Amino acid sequence: PPRAGALGGRGSTLRRVLYQTLTKPPLLGIGSGVSDHSKGKSKLWSSATMVRSPLVVNRDSETLQETVRKIVRWYERATAQPIANRAVYYFDDSRARVRSLTNTGFNARQVSCATRDGSRVDVGLCGAT
Structure with a gap:
């Protein structure tokens, strides 16, 4: 893929x-x-x-x-x-990338369901689908 x-x-x-x-x-x-x-x-x-x-x-x-x-x-x-930072929204399927925006003032959200790939547990793989 x-x-x-x-x-x-x-x-x-x-x-x-x-x-x-x-x-x-x-x-x-x-x-x-x-x-x-x-x-x-x-x-x-x-x-x-x-x-x-x-x-x-x-x-x-x-x-x-x-x-x-x-x-x-x-x-x-x-x-x-x-x-303003508080008016910025960021969506990602990676938990690590969302966490990297902690304390920035941005609204970061993980958008995905449970992972379907056992080798990549931090990524939901169905985020924007």
Whole structure:
């Protein structure tokens, strides 16, 4: 099966379907006050080291706090509005990644059911399905 953290890899069906879903208005703020300059850039995939949009792949628990902060800054620049940490919601199927956001002020929630993979007990594997 595809590695979910990488969305199945470059050019994968999983990545394409998720991209098509996430870039439909009004998701990503498109059509709701986002500057014209940011609208086109909001559809770009980003890495955790260079966040050019809110679509970020291949980040790990150790850099997650900073990656979430970079995504928030992207939205703040795109909308010219400040965003309080308490207004930020993060959902993941990994218990470790959710825990890594403890004490940030972000609302981090694990969204998954019991694991179906005995070798990966920290991941529910049915999160966003």
